[in-house]
Each structure stands twice: as C-alpha cells, then as structure tokens.
Amino acid sequence: VNDCRSDPRFAGKFDKASGFITKSLLCVPMEYRGDLVGVVEVLNKRSGGYTQEHIGLLSSLASLASVAITNAKIISEQKNFFSHIMELLVAVIETSRPNMTEHPVRAAKLACAIGRAMGVDEYEYRMLYYAGILHDVGYVAFKNQRVLAEMGAMSVSEEMHPLLSVKMLEGTKMVEGALPYIRHHHERYDGTGYPSKLKGDAIPLGARILGLVESLEELRMLGVSAPDLERRALQEAEAGKGTRFDPKVVEAFVAVLADQGGTW
Ligand SMILES: [Fe+2]
Ligand SMILES: [Fe+2]
Incomplete structure (x- = not known):
C-alpha cells in the first residue's frame, strides 16, 4: 500500500x-x-x-x-516435554522401593555440589545431575517381567540395579555421558565393589562421587536427620576414606557439608 x-x-x-x-x-x-x-x-x-x-x-x-x-x-516444547518426563521418572523411581522419596533429587543435588567443589566442567556437572536422578531407575524393572525378559534377566538381585538402569537408559543421547557414572556407582575405591570391581581412578570420577552419595543417602533413607545427620555422615565418609571411597571425594564432601550447614 x-x-x-x-x-x-x-x-x-x-x-x-x-x-x-x-x-x-x-x-x-x-x-x-x-x-x-x-x-x-x-x-x-x-x-x-x-x-x-x-x-x-x-x-x-x-x-x-x-x-x-x-x-x-x-x-522449547521438547525441553518442556523432557523436564516433565524427568519429573515423572523421579516419581516412578521414588515408588520403586521403600524410603526412596526425595532420594533421586537429593542425590543429584549432593553429587553436583561435590562435583562443583572438585572443579568438574559444565558437561560433567550436567551428567552428574542426570546420573543422580536416574541411577536407580533399574529398580523399576525389578517389578516388570516384560522389561526383565527383554533385558535377558531371568531373576533379579540387588546388585543388578546399576546395569538394569544403564540398559533402560541406553540409546538416550541426552544422558549418554551419565551412563558410566550410573554403571559404576556401586564400585568401591579398593576394587571390591560391583559390577566390574574397578579400582581407584579406573572408576569414573562421577561414579566415585555418586558412590559416596549413595552411601550417605542410605543414612537418610534409614531415617537419620539433623541434628545427628552431620556427625553420622562425617563418620561414614571418614570410615570409608581410601577403602570404599576416593579420599579426594571425601574431602570435597566434608567441605560441601560444612558449607551447607551440616545437611544436604
Ligand atoms: Fe544404587
Ligand atoms: Fe541410589
């Protein structure tokens, strides 16, 4: 015009x-x-x-x-979908076993705090977060015969959950970097853990962090809370320093715990 x-x-x-x-x-x-x-x-x-x-x-x-x-x-729609799926998964994981309420998010936050204190880069930080949220998703398969059959698992034992978690997440590009952390989150620093009996720095750092977090979370899942939590957590971390846990990870956790007022 x-x-x-x-x-x-x-x-x-x-x-x-x-x-x-x-x-x-x-x-x-x-x-x-x-x-x-x-x-x-x-x-x-x-x-x-x-x-x-x-x-x-x-x-x-x-x-x-x-x-x-x-x-x-x-x-932006896909991002929205992804974050909703993550929330759904958290709810499903929480109901997969007793006392798991809030465990995925708490584990993710503590793992990230320790990771940050140890200077991980942005990508590792994000993968630590995903690993923290998703590391126990394998428990969901324990109750699902079809999924178990698809994965070739005839019967289940506690020690299979890291591998089942990995199996369930495999092929998801977005969390690919978190899979080694998930696979090895029950390894021990002295090589006596599972599933691969990896030792020392052969265990990916994210898995060493998540391993300590998982043990500390056991305390919370057993019902330990403030004012006992700080003392019991420090005791647990120190007791396993160099055997179950990487000493550097324990030191970072001690600093994080002090920084967060004795809780997580
Ligand atoms: Fe676990
Ligand atoms: Fe866990």
Whole structure:
C-alpha cells in the first residue's frame, strides 16, 4: 500500500496514539506449512513506492523467519516435554522401593555440589545431575517381567540395579555421558565393589562421587536427620576414606557439608 491514508484497511488510530505517521506500508504473512506464524511489516519506504519485487523479497525473508520461529517453538516444547518426563521418572523411581522419596533429587543435588567443589566442567556437572536422578531407575524393572525378559534377566538381585538402569537408559543421547557414572556407582575405591570391581581412578570420577552419595543417602533413607545427620555422615565418609571411597571425594564432601550447614 503506497498511500495508507486513502486505503480503507488502514487503522489510523495507532498513528494517532503513537504520533507516528504511516505513509506507505508493505505487509506479508509468515507461514509455515499453511499455518500463520506471524506477519512481517515494513513502513515508509524512503523513496518511491513498494513494488512486486519488494513483496517477493520480504516474502522470502518472512519464510526464513517462520522456519526459525517454528524451530525455536519445537525446541522449547521438547525441553518442556523432557523436564516433565524427568519429573515423572523421579516419581516412578521414588515408588520403586521403600524410603526412596526425595532420594533421586537429593542425590543429584549432593553429587553436583561435590562435583562443583572438585572443579568438574559444565558437561560433567550436567551428567552428574542426570546420573543422580536416574541411577536407580533399574529398580523399576525389578517389578516388570516384560522389561526383565527383554533385558535377558531371568531373576533379579540387588546388585543388578546399576546395569538394569544403564540398559533402560541406553540409546538416550541426552544422558549418554551419565551412563558410566550410573554403571559404576556401586564400585568401591579398593576394587571390591560391583559390577566390574574397578579400582581407584579406573572408576569414573562421577561414579566415585555418586558412590559416596549413595552411601550417605542410605543414612537418610534409614531415617537419620539433623541434628545427628552431620556427625553420622562425617563418620561414614571418614570410615570409608581410601577403602570404599576416593579420599579426594571425601574431602570435597566434608567441605560441601560444612558449607551447607551440616545437611544436604
Ligand atoms: Fe544404587
Ligand atoms: Fe541410589
């Protein structure tokens, strides 16, 4: 429209309200697969009027923008879906065994705090969080014959839960880096743990951290709380320093515990 004022579609009230004077206007729809995503509008061409060529140019810009906007929408919907699925999984894990309420989130937070104190990078930090939340998801399979059969497990024992957790999560790109932490979260620093009897630094750092967290969480799951929690947790960590637990992880935990006022 090269003379807005003489066009019946022109809504002059916006000019009145804003003080802006619209002389000419070019407006094209932003469409994605037949759906209207938005509109693009340009105003007041400096010289001459808008032509068919300008419509073509603006339309192609609009179509590029509509693809970008739609992609951003899809990504944000997927993020929303992912975080809801994580919440659902937490609820399922919590109900898989007695006393597990709040264990996944608490374990994730403590593991991340220790990880941060030990200087892990952003990726490891994120994987520690996923591992903390998901490390015991294998317990869910204990009650599901179909899942057990699919995994080739005829009967179940406590010691199978890390491997079952890994089996259930395998193929999920987003948590791939957390799988070694999950697989080895019951290894012991002196090589007497399970499932692989890994020893010392052969155990991934995330799994060494989660291993200590798992033992400390046992205290909480047994009902130990403040004011006994700090003393009992320190006792537990010190007692296993160098045997069950990596001494460096124990030291980081001691610092985190002091920092958090004796609790987690
Ligand atoms: Fe576990
Ligand atoms: Fe656990």
